[in-house]
Amino acid sequence: MSKIREKFERGEFVITSEVGPPKGTNIEPVLKEAEELCDRVDAFNVTDQQSSVMRLGSLVTCYLLKQRGLEPILQVTCRDRNRIALQSDLLSAAVLGIENVLCLTGDYTTLGDHPQAKPVFDLDSVQLLKVARGLMEGHDMMGNELDGKPTFFLGAVVSPGYEPIELQLIKMEKKIEAGAQFFQTQTVYDVKVFERFMEKASKYGVPIMLGIVLLKSPAMARYMNENVAGVTVPEELINELASVSREDRPKKSVEIAGRLIRQMKDMCQGVHIMPLGWDKYVPAVLDEAGL
Numbered sequence: 659m660s661k662i663r664e665k666f667e668r669g670e671f672v673i674t675s676e677v678g679p680p681k682g683t684n685i686e687p688v689l690k691e692a693e694e695l696c697d698r699v700d701a702f703n704v705t706d707q708q709s710s711v712m713r714l715g716s717l718v719t720c721y722l723l724k725q726r727g728l729e730p731i732l733q734v735t736c737r738d739r740n741r742i743a744l745q746s747d748l749l750s751a752a753v754l755g756i757e758n759v760l761c762l763t764g765d766y767t768t769l770g771d772h773p774q775a776k777p778v779f780d781l782d783s784v785q786l787l788k789v790a791r792g793l794m795e796g797h798d799m800m801g802n803e804l805d806g807k808p809t810f811f812l813g814a815v816v817s818p819g820y821e822p823i824e825l826q827l828i829k830m831e832k833k834i835e836a837g838a839q840f841f842q843t844q845t846v847y848d849v850k851v852f853e854r855f856m857e858k859a860s861k862y863g864v865p866i867m868l869g870i871v872l873l874k875s876p877a878m879a880r881y882m883n884e885n886v887a888g889v890t891v892p893e894e895l896i897n898e899l900a901s902v903s904r905e906d907r908p909k910k911s912v913e914i915a916g917r918l919i920r921q922m923k924d925m926c927q928g929v930h931i932m933p934l935g936w937d938k939y940v941p942a943v944l945d946e947a948g949l
Contacts, residue, residue: 680713688719704731
């Protein structure tokens with residue numbers, strides 16, 4: 659059974675971190691970084707061609723993590739595969755013993771390093787959740803019976819800072835109806851925004867994990883404000899980052915992330931940290947957050 663599912667069912671706080679597969683075949687540094695965090699993190703969310711940049715696959719990375727005794731969360735995006743390939747990959751994951759699956763629609767291909775690539779988007783995240791639930795029930799998308807059915811713990815994403823928030827709540831309801839059993843949020847930097855969201859979303863009774871991206875610079879924060887829908891980095895946080903030297907920014911980033919988690923952790927059931935290459939700072943963030 660999924661370890662994070664068990665923890666949620668016991669009412670325990672779940673901590674996950676993001677793993678970005680390499681652009682190439684040198685997987686050892688990624689696996690080593692994950693192993694170094696295993697005493698502090700319950701599971702590792704493995705990205706699927708994040709930002710439409712071609713990398714090693716999420717499925718094989720998850721399998722290698724599992725071989726080392728770590729708990730993976732398989733990200734599956736709808737951008738690159740049609741419904742046949744998506745169902746096949748889900749069955750493959752089940753055979754490899756991977757239960758945690760985060761269903762995403764995916765970023766558009768023009769954002770990545772192969773902008774000429776043809777996007778697929780045969781399904782969206784809600785439809786993918788329905789398909790995964792159908793596989794668990796023993797049939798494919800066309801109703802054909804399976805010879806052996808998988809067991810998944812299905813996750814989805816939600817954006818607490820998106821306006822109007824009612825649209826996110828409607829989409830959240832649809833994802834739950836489709837089969838979502840837990841949620842990870844888009845990164846949040848405003849405690850009041852998250853509090854308002856949780857007041858409305860807690861009624862659904864599904865575990866919600868706060869998402870936090872480590873801020874590396876004021877320029878990164880401003881870029882997110884201008885380009886990432888539903889994400890707002892308050893000006894006071896940008897000024898706080900700008901007040902220290904470049905050498906001291908990792909320490910300040912850790913301080914900010916830890917403080918935000920500490921202020922919001924009692925509102926939710928877990929936290930998902932997206933270090934974006936700063937994996938070595940995750941333990942310090944958790945220390946700062948009191949986790």
